[in-house]
Amino acid sequence: MSGEFRRAARTALADERLRANMQNATRTIRDRRARAVSELPDWEELRDAGQAIKADVLARLDDYLLQFEAAVETAGGQVHWARDAAEANAIVVEIARTHGIDEVVKVKSLTTDEIRLNEALARAGISALETDFAELILQLDGDWPSHILVPAIHRNRREIRALFEQTIAPGPLSDDPNELAETARAYLREKFLDARMGISGANFGVAETGTICIVESEGNGRMCTTVPELLVSILGIEKLVPRFEDLEVFLQLLPRSATGERMNPYTSLFTGVSDGDGPDELHVVLLDAGRTRVLADTIGRQALHCIRCSACLNVCPVYSRTGGHAYGSVYPGPIGAILTPQLIGVEQAPSLPFASTLCGACYEVCPVKIDIPAVLLHLRARAVETGAPRQERLAMALAGWLFGGAGRFRLIQRLARICQRPFVSHGAITRLPGPLHDWTRGRDLRPVAGESFRAWWRRTRR
Amino acid sequence: MSSARDEMLARVRLALRDGAPPPAIPRAYRRGAGPEPAGLVDLLTGRLVDYGSEVHHIERAAIATAVDEVCAARCARRVVLPPGLPADWRPTRVEGVPDSGLDARQLDAFDGVVTGCTVAIAETGTLVLSSAAPEGRRLLTLIPDLHVCVVVSEQIVDSVPAAIARLAPLARLRARPLTLVSGPSATSDIELSRVEGVHGPRQLVVLIAT
Numbered sequence: 001m002s003g004e005f006r007r008a009a010r011t012a013l014a015d016e017r018l019r020a021n022m023q024n025a026t027r028t029i030r031d032r033r034a035r036a037v038s039e040l041p042d043w044e045e046l047r048d049a050g051q052a053i054k055a056d057v058l059a060r061l062d063d064y065l066l067q068f069e070a071a072v073e074t075a076g077g078q079v080h081w082a083r084d085a086a087e088a089n090a091i092v093v094e095i096a097r098t099h100g101i102d103e104v105v106k107v108k109s110l111t112t113d114e115i116r117l118n119e120a121l122a123r124a125g126i127s128a129l130e131t132d133f134a135e136l137i138l139q140l141d142g143d144w145p146s147h148i149l150v151p152a153i154h155r156n157r158r159e160i161r162a163l164f165e166q167t168i169a170p171g172p173l174s175d176d177p178n179e180l181a182e183t184a185r186a187y188l189r190e191k192f193l194d195a196r197m198g199i200s201g202a203n204f205g206v207a208e209t210g211t212i213c214i215v216e217s218e219g220n221g222r223m224c225t226t227v228p229e230l231l232v233s234i235l236g237i238e239k240l241v242p243r244f245e246d247l248e249v250f251l252q253l254l255p256r257s258a259t260g261e262r263m264n265p266y267t268s269l270f271t272g273v274s275d276g277d278g279p280d281e282l283h284v285v286l287l288d289a290g291r292t293r294v295l296a297d298t299i300g301r302q303a304l305h306c307i308r309c310s311a312c313l314n315v316c317p318v319y320s321r322t323g324g325h326a327y328g329s330v331y332p333g334p335i336g337a338i339l340t341p342q343l344i345g346v347e348q349a350p351s352l353p354f355a356s357t358l359c360g361a362c363y364e365v366c367p368v369k370i371d372i373p374a375v376l377l378h379l380r381a382r383a384v385e386t387g388a389p390r391q392e393r394l395a396m397a398l399a400g401w402l403f404g405g406a407g408r409f410r411l412i413q414r415l416a417r418i419c420q421r422p423f424v425s426h427g428a429i430t431r432l433p434g435p436l437h438d439w440t441r442g443r444d445l446r447p448v449a450g451e452s453f454r455a456w457w458r459r460t461r462r
Numbered sequence: 463m464s465s466a467r468d469e470m471l472a473r474v475r476l477a478l479r480d481g482a483p484p485p486a487i488p489r490a491y492r493r494g495a496g497p498e499p500a501g502l503v504d505l506l507t508g509r510l511v512d513y514g515s516e517v518h519h520i521e522r523a524a525i526a527t528a529v530d531e532v533c534a535a536r537c538a539r540r541v542v543l544p545p546g547l548p549a550d551w552r553p554t555r556v557e558g559v560p561d562s563g564l565d566a567r568q569l570d571a572f573d574g575v576v577t578g579c580t581v582a583i584a585e586t587g588t589l590v591l592s593s594a595a596p597e598g599r600r601l602l603t604l605i606p607d608l609h610v611c612v613v614v615s616e617q618i619v620d621s622v623p624a625a626i627a628r629l630a631p632l633a634r635l636r637a638r639p640l641t642l643v644s645g646p647s648a649t650s651d652i653e654l655s656r657v658e659g660v661h662g663p664r665q666l667v668v669l670i671a672t
Contacts, residue, residue: 028654045491052487059484062474075637081467133660134651150651157652177652181660188661193566209633219604219647219662226600227566237470244633248626249491251642262509263586263622263644266662268600271637276563277599278639288470296477 005351008326009318018154018323025153026313026320032260033311033365039262040252049249051369054305057207057240058295064207064240065286071210075272077282088287089120092199092232095283096126099230101197107214107221108132109201110148110308111234114330114343115289117199128199129191131220133184140167146324146332148310149258154323188220198224198279202235203307204250205284208243211271212284215254217264225268231279236287238295238304250307253367257309290343299378303339305368310335312362312372318355327352334362338375346382353379391435416448423447494624502584502618503670509587513645514658515666522671523550525612529576530555532667538573538608546595547576551612561598566605574608575663580632580640582618583625588644589613589668590625592632600639609663611643615672 012018037043057064069079082088096104104121106112106128118128118139130139134152138145141163145151152160157175164180165173168187173179200221204213212233214221225231241250247269255264273282295301313319313333324332329340329349337356341349353376362372402412423429429445431437439445451459507517520528533541533556540557542564552558553576578596579589589611591597596612603609619625632638647662658664 025654042491045488048488049491052485056484056487059478059481061478062471065471065474081465081470083466083469087466131661132651133649137651150654152651153654160652177655177657180652181649181657185660189570192661193570206633209637211633211637217647218649218660220660222600222604222641223661226604237474244630245623245626248493248623251626252491252622259650261513261644263583263588263642265513265643265645265648267642269633269640269642271633271639274593274637274639277593277601286470288473292470292473292477295474298481301477 004328004349005326005355008328009322009355012322012326019321021154021156022320022323025147025150026315029150029260029310030314033257033314034260036256036260036262040256046249046252047367047369050253050307050367051305053241053246053249054368055302056242058238058301058304060242061237061240061295064242065237068205068207068210068240069286071206071208072272072282072284073210075210077210077272077284080283080285082285082287082289085115085287085289086120088115088234088285088289089117091283091285092117092234093120093124093126095230095232096121096197097124099197101126101230103127103129103195104197104199105129105131105191105195105224105228106135107198107200107216107224108135108151109199109234110330111201111236111287112199113145115234115287117234129188131188131192131224132216133181133218133220136184136188137163140164144325145330147313148308148324148331148333148335149313154325188223192220192223192227195224195228197230197232198228200225200231200233202233202239203254204247205235205240206242206244206247207240209271211244211269213247214268215251215264216266216268217259219266222266222268225270226278229279230281230283232283232285234285234287236289237291254307254309257307257311257365257367290345293345294339294342297342297378300338300342300375302370303335303342303375305370306335306339307368308335309367311365311367315361315365317357317359317361322355327355334372334376335370338370338372338379341379341383346379347386350383350386353383410452413448413452417450420447492621492623494619494621494627502620503615503672505620506582506584506587506613506618507670509584510645510666510668513587514648515587515645515668517668517670519670519672522614525551525669525671526554528669529553529610529612532610532669533574533608536574536608536665536667540572541574541576541608541610542569542572542602542606543576544596544598544602546598547578548596551576551578551596561602564601566601569601569605572606574610574665575602575606576610576612577603578612578614579617581625581628582613583620583622584618585621586644588622588625588642590629591641591643592629593638593640600641603641603643604662607659607663608665608667609643610667610669612669612671615670618670
């Protein structure tokens with residue numbers, strides 16, 4: 001198929017240090033998750049509930065959106081609707097401008113990465129400071145996240161030390177993680193104390209109460225949503241849950257699936273504005289940006305159930321070898337392979353549905369039971385419809401014809417037995433000529449057997 | 463031209479036009495009523511310690527003394543107190559300053575904060591703050607480096623659903639912000655090794671009063 005992922009993956013696979021980092025990291029988080037999940041006797045029941053709640057949200061999304069909007073407004077917040085990334089960015093820029101703000105502090109948010117908010121703010125002369133430790137590292141280095149949960153997982157401590165020494169550190173550092181974290185703390189604390197505007201995404205929005213839920217570890221999320229006088233939270237429309245009680249399911253599923261903790265250090269829940277506690281102005285931006293298109297596809301829409309835990313990344317045999325950058329998408333790994341092509345159109349990312357072995361490990365760990373392999377197959381079919389390379393279509397048509405008749409099949413077997421001779425060594429074909437070379441670049445091919453099963457049957461059972 | 467709101471709602475309705483009815487939500491997971499109250503204190507203690515908090519079991523009459531001792535041990539000389547902190551919880555041997563709407567910079571000059579909590583979840587080692595009188599504003603428990611939190615044993619529940627059942631009326635009745643705290647601030651962003659203390663309090667000391 002289209003070579004984008006394949007080309008990027010080849011580069012990533014050639015980087016041995018990256019591969020070692022990724023293997024080590026994914027294995028560690030995988031084990032932690034397995035331990036945390038095994039502590040709960042009712043894990044499967046929680047998954048069933050999580051899946052059904054998300055399906056319910058989508059089935060009545062229009063009602064829940066209106067209910068959420070009304071609840072936020074009753075609690076003193078303002079709700080904005082954004083059809084696409086440009087509209088969302090314009091809303092945020094306008095809010096900042098109206099308040100005369102030229103610097104904002106941000107909570108880590110994939111949604112704002114997706115709409116490239118930081119770039120839009122920069123074009124408007126507003127600097128956006130990422131305050132999550134890993135996001136800060138990437139921002140200081142002009143780099144891009146490689147994992148949903150630990151975005152700088154491809155960086156080691158020596159690289160981080162060198163980066164900090166060049167950018168934010170007052171003096172020479174050691175590569176002790178405690179000292180590196182202390183450096184970030186000191187640098188960011190000054191920024192927090194003076195911050196006037198915060199920007200966040202959201203893990204969940206409760207339709208019934210208008211409550212926004214932010215799940216985090218470091219406290220930067222609490223800082224950004226509590227210290228500034230002005231807060232903007234951007235939610236994809238699929239982030240709603242119907243009732244407050246539904247949080248009892250997701251606050252168990254998410255931390256254990258994500259970091260493998262029983263509970264993450266900090267979870268913030270806020271509803272509109274509260275007198276004398278936190279921001280006195282809250283803006284909530286509801287974002288479409290392709291989500292309604294995903295919703296229209298009855299098989300593909302389950303991708304909108306995703307709670308961004310990243311468990312599927314860590315178990316994926318493809319992701320754990322290539323890392324996240326090869327996907328060329330804000331959402332990497334198995335979930336990225338089904339979400340990104342649907343959000344931006346299969347024709348824009350036709351190689352992503354093929355970035356999988358269909359082993360099904362992602363489906364098994366998914367806390368909301370998204371059948372990722374089924375959606376991958378569905379999207380592969382669409383990618384082929386919209387533009388399989390001509391060579392491949394011809395090859396498949398030819399194969400279909402040859403395999404379609406017993407005589408033709410016998411003939412091609414006989415021909416193959418003769419033609420393969422120069423390429424077989426030690427019982428395998430490791431290199432085919434011409435356009436077929438692509439097939440053997442990454443794998444060996446077993447040669448056609450010297451005797452077919454039918455021939456063997458005739459010879460021995462007569 | 464229609465508004466973004468109208469158009470998005472129309473798109474959603476169009477996408478769902480042949481839609482199946484929403485599924486029934488199976489709630490076969492555990493919803494409260496686990497171990498006996500006596501077991502809850504031990505479970506909570508174990509889980510808090512596991513994630514880097516210090517825990518002391520004390521008698522209800524000795525809360526102020528315990529607060530004094532923790533502050534002395536952690537070299538906290540000046541602590542901020544929510545105005546609604548019960549009088550007999552207030553430290554006597556260190557300076558306790560009631561919050562009067564201090565800003566973030568002023569709070570940064572304090573060594574610690576002493577609060578109560580609304581609910582504690584044993585299974586996950588979680589303290590839930592709801593800006594109630596003994597807890598104060600969110601900022602108080604965020605800026606100072608030491609958080610001393612008093613848990614009264616009746617506040618302990620076994621599981622997340624049991625806690626949500628207690629919190630839901632608060633969320634519905636008066637939309638108070640809630641903060642769930644499970645151990646000190648932490649990051650695992652550097653090669654996945656856990657570092658405690660990034661932006662929130664680096665030290666969390668929990669006093670369980672029975």
